[in-house]
Amino acid sequence: MITLLDYGAGNVRSVINALESFGETVQLVDTASDIEKAERLVFPGVGNYGAMMQILRDKHLVEPLKNYLLADRPFLGICVALQALFESSEEAPEEPGLGFLKGRVKRFTTDRAVPHIGWNGITVKQPSRIFNGFTGDEKLYFVHSFHVEADDPDDVLTTTDYGYTFVSSIQKGNIVATQFHPEKSGQAGLRILENFLDASRQAVIPQHCPETTQLASRIIACLDVRSNDQGDLVVTKGDQYDVREKGDVRNLGRPVELARDYYIQGADEITFLNITAFRDFPLQDMPMMEVLQKTSKNVFVPLTIGGGIRDFTDCNGKHYTALEVASEYFRSGADKISIGSDAVLIVEQVLQSGQATGMSSIEQIARVYGNQAVVISVDPRRVYVDSPDAVPHHVIATDFPGPEGEQYCWYQCTIKGGREGRELDAITLATVCEQLGAGEILLNCIDKDGTNSGFDLELINSVKNAVTIPVIASSGAGNANHFLEVFSKTRAEAALAAGIFHRREVPIGEVKAFLADTVEIRKV
Numbered sequence: 001m002i003t004l005l006d007y008g009a010g011n012v013r014s015v016i017n018a019l020e021s022f023g024e025t026v027q028l029v030d031t032a033s034d035i036e037k038a039e040r041l042v043f044p045g046v047g048n049y050g051a052m053m054q055i056l057r058d059k060h061l062v063e064p065l066k067n068y069l070l071a072d073r074p075f076l077g078i079c080v081a082l083q084a085l086f087e088s089s090e091e092a093p094e095e096p097g098l099g100f101l102k103g104r105v106k107r108f109t110t111d112r113a114v115p116h117i118g119w120n121g122i123t124v125k126q127p128s129r130i131f132n133g134f135t136g137d138e139k140l141y142f143v144h145s146f147h148v149e150a151d152d153p154d155d156v157l158t159t160t161d162y163g164y165t166f167v168s169s170i171q172k173g174n175i176v177a178t179q180f181h182p183e184k185s186g187q188a189g190l191r192i193l194e195n196f197l198d199a200s201r202q203a204v205i206p207q208h209c210p211e212t213t214q215l216a217s218r219i220i221a222c223l224d225v226r227s228n229d230q231g232d233l234v235v236t237k238g239d240q241y242d243v244r245e246k247g248d249v250r251n252l253g254r255p256v257e258l259a260r261d262y263y264i265q266g267a268d269e270i271t272f273l274n275i276t277a278f279r280d281f282p283l284q285d286m287p288m289m290e291v292l293q294k295t296s297k298n299v300f301v302p303l304t305i306g307g308g309i310r311d312f313t314d315c316n317g318k319h320y321t322a323l324e325v326a327s328e329y330f331r332s333g334a335d336k337i338s339i340g341s342d343a344v345l346i347v348e349q350v351l352q353s354g355q356a357t358g359m360s361s362i363e364q365i366a367r368v369y370g371n372q373a374v375v376i377s378v379d380p381r382r383v384y385v386d387s388p389d390a391v392p393h394h395v396i397a398t399d400f401p402g403p404e405g406e407q408y409c410w411y412q413c414t415i416k417g418g419r420e421g422r423e424l425d426a427i428t429l430a431t432v433c434e435q436l437g438a439g440e441i442l443l444n445c446i447d448k449d450g451t452n453s454g455f456d457l458e459l460i461n462s463v464k465n466a467v468t469i470p471v472i473a474s475s476g477a478g479n480a481n482h483f484l485e486v487f488s489k490t491r492a493e494a495a496l497a498a499g500i501f502h503r504r505e506v507p508i509g510e511v512k513a514f515l516a517d518t519v520e521i522r523k524v
Contacts, residue, residue, distance in 0.1 A: 001026075002039075003026075004019070011303075015044045036067070040076075040196075044081060046369070047080060047369040049092050050092025051368055052084060053095040066099075070100070072173040076177065078183070079144060079180075081177060085097065085101045086099070086101050086148050087103065088105065105146050108147065115144055116143070119142075120214070122169070123209050123211065123213060124157065124206055128176065129199070132195045132201040139216055141186075216522045218494035219494070219521070220495065221262040225288065235253045256294045259303075260295070272292070272305045272306070273307050303336075304375055306337065306340060309337050309365075310342045311361075322365070326365045337374060339362060339438075344415050344424060344429060346436070347424060362437055363437050366437030367437065375440045379413070391410060394425045395408050413429050430467050449476070452478025452499075453476055454477070455476045456475065457486065460473050470494065471493060471494075480511045483495050484518060487519045508524075
């Protein structure tokens with residue numbers, strides 16, 4: 001029996017699925033007595049530190065949790081649960097931590113993109129059974145803007161480097177907590193969970209731990225999901241966003257099966273883009289909920305869901321807020337949500353009024369679940385102009401002149417699947433969304449979509465230079481060399497593709513093998 005402290009924020013479904021995959025029964029904490037009776041306690045903290053600590057206090061779980069820790073009973077904390085073990089956090093200075101360990105939580109101060117998102121290595125400082133069977137070369141999945149500073153070096157289990165060295169896990173007696181997410185770290189992460197569950201395993205320091213670690217460039221598989229004319233959910237792919245071929249919706253496979261296949265191939269993340277509205281369904285019955293639930297049972301890398309993250313009223317007249325929609329997706333297995341057209345409308349309102357309301361979907365979701373949970377999906381197209389002063393937008397000089405020989409262009413944001421252009425440029429959209437609390441930009445390009453001609457490097461560099469959050473390059477990949485180009489000629493943290501993976505023209509393993517000697521990657 002495993003007792004799991006689910007305080008109601010973020011995706012704990014994958015933790016439960018991972019534990020159950022080892023034949024364990026998982027019991028959720030409902031009252032303080034559940035913690036007191038626990039044989040082994042797992043605490044997956046996700047999201048905002050302040051919101052987490054406030055919920056623990058409201059549920060009267062702080063003292064029972066402290067008592068459990070002080071009794072040195074088996075405990076595994078994940079992500080923000082690691083931070084909760086310390087005395088305070090810059091994320092919420094007014095909320096004291098559990099104070100089990102001396103130290104504090106600080107925001108990253110680095111010129112690298114923040115949040116720190118992706119697969120990074122670890123340097124092990126003391127023996128631990130959770131690393132039994134490790135070589136030391138493994139990469140694990142991180143997604144955080146804050147890290148702990150431990151006063152006692154004896155508490156430090158591992159360190160990781162991101163601009164500088166930070167504490168990535170701690171161990172004190174039977175208490176272990178990690179900043180990385182084992183449940184999202186593929187086979188290496190599952191091994192950590194399995195080792196935690198088996199107290200008989202020997203504590204080790206892996207032989208090949210690096211002195212310094214490097215963040216891997218991520219390869220992301222994207223699945224555009226919609227219902228076809230027969231009403232079945234299928235993965236499809238458009239050319240300049242047109243998903244029909246000879247009148248029928250392109251059917252490139254079933255979403256759950258394809259996601260599992262990409263996980264096995266070595267995809268670092270899976271993104272689902274829901275391109276069918278499903279507006280008549282009650283929230284809990286939306287088909288994408290089932291897709292996430294089934295996928296998260298067998299896919300242990302991060303899952304992002306996009307499409308329909310907005311306020312809506314269902315067929316029964318029940319109204320849902322965007323925050324409620326996002327919450328249901330998180331509970332179904334999503335780690336991040338992606339906001340597209342609504343982000344454009346939100347930014348237009350902010351620019352028109354001159355200030356944020358604090359009530360947009362971006363702000364609300366980031367406030368509750370953390371910045372790292374909100375991805376902005378940008379769908380721009382090139383608009384050529386004769387001079388930098390031709391329009392009141394961010395204009396760039398281009399090496400690819402327009403049809404009339406124009407030497408300049410701007411990137412017009414679109415909504416409604418690219419069908420409607422707006423008087424807003426992609427750089428402005430990205431910078432305002434970062435200010436509102438978004439943690440990552442998924443940068444598409446309508447001109448490149450389906451062309452297999454490579455990513456739009458000029459667009460990527462323009463946006464990357466304007467924001468301090470990670471950028472995912474998307475649209476246009478046609479071969480493995482295009483991934484090398486985007487990682488060597490831009491500072492994008494990740495690259496996403498769809499059609500070439502679905503049609504098996506370029507398998508994910510082939511991309512990673514091509515990059516292995518020149519780009520830091522997570523090896524399959």
